[in-house]
Amino acid sequence: MTNKRCIHCYVTGHVQGVWFRASTKEQALKLGLTGWACNLPDGRVEVMASGEQAQLAELQRWLQQGPPLARVFHVSSTELPWQEFADFSVK
Numbered sequence: 001m002t003n004k005r006c007i008h009c010y011v012t013g014h015v016q017g018v019w020f021r022a023s024t025k026e027q028a029l030k031l032g033l034t035g036w037a038c039n040l041p042d043g044r045v046e047v048m049a050s051g052e053q054a055q056l057a058e059l060q061r062w063l064q065q066g067p068p069l070a071r072v073f074h075v076s077s078t079e080l081p082w083q084e085f086a087d088f089s090v091k
Contacts, residue, residue: 006035006080007056009047011063011072018069020045021090027062028088031055038091050083 011020021037028035028049033056035049049059063075 003053004051004082005053005056006048006050006083007060007077008080009049009060009063009075009077010040011045011047011066011075012043013073014071015045015066016043019067020070023067024059024063025088025090027059031058033059034085034088036085036089036091048083048085049088050085
C-alpha cells in the first residue's frame with residue numbers, strides 16, 4: 001500500500017496580497033510535494049497538493065497559519081484520488 005495522497009484545500013482569511021501562494025510553494029517544495037496554489041475571486045486561496053501522507057499533513061498544519069502577514073481564519077481540506085504533477089506551481 002502506498003502513502004501517496006492528494007489534498008485539495010481552500011484557505012479563508014486575509015490570504016491574498018501577503019505572499020501566501022509563493023510561501024505555500026516554498027513550503028511544498030521543502031516537503032517534496034507537487035501541485036499548485038491559486039487566488040480565487042472571492043479572496044480565498046485554493047491549494048492542490050500531492051505527495052506522501054506525512055508531508056501533506058505538515059503542509060496542512062502550515063496552511064493553518066501561513067506566512068507572517070497572513071491571517072488565516074479557516075482551512076477546509078478534502079482528500080482526492082492520487083494525481084501527479086510535474087512540480088509545485090503558483091497560478
